Amino acid sequence: MSRRRRDGGVPAPLLVPALLAVAFLVLPLAGLVVRAPWSQIGPQLASPGVGQALRLSLVSATLATAVSLLLGVPLAWVLARSTLRGRSVLRALVTVPLVLPPVVGGVALFLVLGRQGIVGRWLFEATGFSLPFTTAAVVVAETFVAMPFLVISVEGALRAADARFEDAAATLGADRWTTFRRVTLPLVAPGVAAGAVLCWARALGEFGATITFAGNFPGTTQTMPLAVYLALQRDPEAAIVLSLVLLAVSLATLLLLRGRWLGRTVSA
Amino acid sequence: MSLEAHVVVRRGALEVDVQLSVADGEVLAVLGPNGAGKSTILRVLAGLLPPDGGRVVVDGDRVWDDDTAHLPPHRRPIGMVFQDHLLFPHLSVTENVAFGPRSRGVPRAAARAAATAWLDRVGLAGLGDRRPGQLSGGQAQRAALARALVGEPRVLLLDEPLSALDARTRLTVRAELHRHLTDYAGSAVLVTHDPVDAMALATRVVVVEDGRVVQAGTPAEVARRPRTDYVARLVGLVLLAGTGAGTTVALDGGGAVAVAEEARGPVFVAVRPESVALYLERPAGSPRNVWPLTLVSATPHGSVVRCDLAGEVALTADVTAASFAELGLAPGAQVWASVKASEVAVYPR
Numbered sequence: 001m002s003r004r005r006r007d008g009g010v011p012a013p014l015l016v017p018a019l020l021a022v023a024f025l026v027l028p029l030a031g032l033v034v035r036a037p038w039s040q041i042g043p044q045l046a047s048p049g050v051g052q053a054l055r056l057s058l059v060s061a062t063l064a065t066a067v068s069l070l071l072g073v074p075l076a077w078v079l080a081r082s083t084l085r086g087r088s089v090l091r092a093l094v095t096v097p098l099v100l101p102p103v104v105g106g107v108a109l110f111l112v113l114g115r116q117g118i119v120g121r122w123l124f125e126a127t128g129f130s131l132p133f134t135t136a137a138v139v140v141a142e143t144f145v146a147m148p149f150l151v152i153s154v155e156g157a158l159r160a161a162d163a164r165f166e167d168a169a170a171t172l173g174a175d176r177w178t179t180f181r182r183v184t185l186p187l188v189a190p191g192v193a194a195g196a197v198l199c200w201a202r203a204l205g206e207f208g209a210t211i212t213f214a215g216n217f218p219g220t221t222q223t224m225p226l227a228v229y230l231a232l233q234r235d236p237e238a239a240i241v242l243s244l245v246l247l248a249v250s251l252a253t254l255l256l257l258r259g260r261w262l263g264r265t266v267s268a
Numbered sequence: 269m270s271l272e273a274h275v276v277v278r279r280g281a282l283e284v285d286v287q288l289s290v291a292d293g294e295v296l297a298v299l300g301p302n303g304a305g306k307s308t309i310l311r312v313l314a315g316l317l318p319p320d321g322g323r324v325v326v327d328g329d330r331v332w333d334d335d336t337a338h339l340p341p342h343r344r345p346i347g348m349v350f351q352d353h354l355l356f357p358h359l360s361v362t363e364n365v366a367f368g369p370r371s372r373g374v375p376r377a378a379a380r381a382a383a384t385a386w387l388d389r390v391g392l393a394g395l396g397d398r399r400p401g402q403l404s405g406g407q408a409q410r411a412a413l414a415r416a417l418v419g420e421p422r423v424l425l426l427d428e429p430l431s432a433l434d435a436r437t438r439l440t441v442r443a444e445l446h447r448h449l450t451d452y453a454g455s456a457v458l459v460t461h462d463p464v465d466a467m468a469l470a471t472r473v474v475v476v477e478d479g480r481v482v483q484a485g486t487p488a489e490v491a492r493r494p495r496t497d498y499v500a501r502l503v504g505l506v507l508l509a510g511t512g513a514g515t516t517v518a519l520d521g522g523g524a525v526a527v528a529e530e531a532r533g534p535v536f537v538a539v540r541p542e543s544v545a546l547y548l549e550r551p552a553g554s555p556r557n558v559w560p561l562t563l564v565s566a567t568p569h570g571s572v573v574r575c576d577l578a579g580e581v582a583l584t585a586d587v588t589a590a591s592f593a594e595l596g597l598a599p600g601a602q603v604w605a606s607v608k609a610s611e612v613a614v615y616p617r
Contacts, residue, residue: 162354167341168356169371171316171416172367174371178371183356186358187358189358
């Protein structure tokens with residue numbers, strides 16, 4: 001009996017902090033659900049401001065994910081497959097935005113792409129277009145913060161994939177581009193999908209870089225997280241409803257990734 | 269469609285330096301232990317690994333590799349079969365076989381038709397819509413063979429094509445592979461560590477050890493007259509090196525063996541373990557090859573017990589299980605071993 005208890009049981013010094021941690025992580029979300037003005041949800045969501053923010057968030061996060069796929073998958077391939085020297089340095093540089101405070105990312109983007117920025121000045125003089133405080137700036141900020149998630153995920157999938165399939169394709173007359181399109185990409189498709197979902201979720205929740213680089217203009221740059229923050233000061237009910245929507249999206253993301261990130265531990 | 273290759277590759281401790289030459293319709297087996305550099309040679313021929321030196325020339329004037337040129341793998345008219353088939357898991361079997369023609373510019377319909385025809389030839393008619401994961405090991409390896417052969421490659425490379433199969437499947441696939449290799453007009457190179465594959469499939473064998481060719485010849489020559497311990501063990505012979513003086517060979521390791529043929533100078537002596545007889549007492553009469561030896565180890569080997577012996581001459585004897593029991597042998601036992609001079613093969617080193 002005592003033996004069974006020892007196998008199944010958790011020592012109190014571990015159990016108590018663990019329960020506290022669970023409470024700490026779950027209670028705020030539960031509170032959000034409990035305090036939600038359920039009867040107000042319909043009207044709140046229908047109000048023009050909320051709908052606008054939601055639409056802008058979905059569109060910009062999707063665009064940011066598309067840009068990340070277009071640029072990030074090739075980058076992941078270079079990191080995983082090429083024999084380029086300095087790859088480890090490159091990988092470190094690429095993952096910096098992962099740990100960088102997003103506000104810092106926003107400031108950095110501003111310094112480079114702003115009207116007075118290194119690239120931005122040239123862009124403005126050539127075309128009269130100024131990137132900051134536009135919807136495009138939202139996409140740029142979100143891409144900057146979210147792309148590393150995709151790159152890391154796809155690179156992991158590429159490393160795990162058997163490179164000998166690529167050898168086989170080469171002996172069948174496929175050049176490296178054909179091999180990438182017809183063999184490598186389909187083989188790592190699950191990894192790319194997981195990376196894209198992760199990237200999209202991160203882009204959807206982006207706050208710091210967006211508000212710094214794109215500002216907070218309803219209709220053009222005010223995404224959901226920005227709207228939540230603003231609403232909390234004048235209309236807490238709206239803030240709760242918006243938060244619920246973001247929570248639902250996050251949970252849906254987790255469900256999508258179930259089996260890949262949950263259940264099986266760090267296998268990707 | 270001949271292939272002439274001198275492959276030089278340095279990889280850490282292993283230095284491969286091997287010359288090969290394969291004529292039309294010939295199947296060359298590269299036989300050797302694991303880590304001898306066999307697969308490295310094949311990867312160089314395929315173009316997957318640029319060599320550190322040497323050259324690969326096809327048809328006398330088409331240079332695939334030399335000091336200045338390296339033709340990438342997808343530009344070489346080759347077909348390659350890998351140990352674990354490596355069929356693309358996301359494509360159907362037909363799409364797998366059609367992959368080569370498609371990437372070499374054959375229109376879709378024609379490529380599929382060629383693939384279907386080849387699936388017929390390897391006995392997989394009707395399975396083209398399956399995924400590779402739904403095939404048995406033998407079926408998958410047949411599909412891989414069809415995939416390699418469908419483009420009528422000038423050079424066919426086979427990397428341990430049978431070693432991932434179970435024993436029964438291996439027999440049937442080996443027989444089919446033999447049939448397809450007989451029909452194949454180009455040059456084929458088969459890498460294997462299994463002497464049975466080499467003997468059954470190849471017209472010529474080169475034995476590679478530590479990156480060097482240690483023996484070359486027809487399968488029968490290699491089987492009858494091994495030149496290294498590795499080959500001798502593979503073909504089930506005990507190999508002893510010595511110096512011939514008439515009908516006696518003085519062994520390098522000490523002792524002497526009487527042989528039936530005249531032999532002079534440095535020679536190899538090969539003894540079949542089943543021709544070695546064991547006795548507890550010195551055998552009566554006066555056979556010339558009799559040695560008192562110590563039994564080192566005994567392992568069951570099919571219907572016989574393989575006895576490794578040490579002493580004046582290191583020998584291996586195969587005795588039936590019954591006589592092994594009768595003799596009451598155990599490791600450490602002292603025995604007399606004898607072998608008839610006429611049973612001993614001798615050939616120049």
